[in-house]
Amino acid sequence: MTSTKKQALTRHVALLRGVNVNGIAVKSADLKALFVELGFGAVRTVLASGNVLFDTDESDASTLRTRIEQALCKRFGYDAWIVLLTQKTVADMAAGYPFERIDEERHPYLVFGSDATMLDEIIEKAGAVDARLERLKRGKGVLYWECPRGESTDTPVAKLLAKTRYKSSTTTRNLRTVEKLIAG
Template identity: 80%
Template structure:
């Protein structure tokens, strides 16, 4: 009698969870605790945190990214007691977004940023509200699922775009990372 065919395991996908507002404004989460949540409580594989700004890489065979995002946000809320929001992307998506960065990557006077979004309508709204950006101060361009932003060093909280991005309205759907941080997320 032939043995039953073993079901093939679903392939693993490498994800990047970008947490918003971690280790700022009184929300402190240690990397070791964050890693434990993703590995031990959520059961993901190959979990790695990058820097202390809420970046988690992990593997899973979960087929539904939207459900996965909701599950992670709920676990963060329960474990750490704060209103948690994340942008969840595959590592390949993040790599493609980084590759698309349209401004100078190395500049002694400006910082390169990517604003990640989980809601395209909100990204479009930010672009619309930003209007014509003074290129002498900063640059802002819409990309696929992101905004590419460049601003003067030391002014990432002071420019018109920075003040727009800080609005409460965008908390649940956007998070910003320096391009150098993003590049660390894709070299894993």
């Protein structure tokens, strides 16, 4: 008699880059349906900015990421890039946020990356950030960023993050959104 041990399910977070902006429209219901069709369990979308929670027993993150990106491209007709992390990893990253979590004048962000060298490059190119305007700090697999409310596209770091070079490997989320992903 042989027994087959089934791999445990892991809760993942797929952070899509560039959806529902610049003419790339992906409805949450359609996004959820795609992830269900891919065979994932407990699929849930969070907000309309390309956040998907799902369970899978697949353990090769690189293969899983590629499979999801290809399916997104085929279904929605755009060059899809995601950052794929376990929910626990996202929780650990959020717990490490080094700045004030609630500030009436500033917004807290996490910049997620699928390529550590790109995160290092962003830190290097940002150089000495003017702390009176914004703050940027490297964490494990993430950048912590804080900028003035209403200026998340106008600061020097924001302009650096918007460069095409980082499009395929980084995506930014507000800390409040990240906390919803952790709770989901």
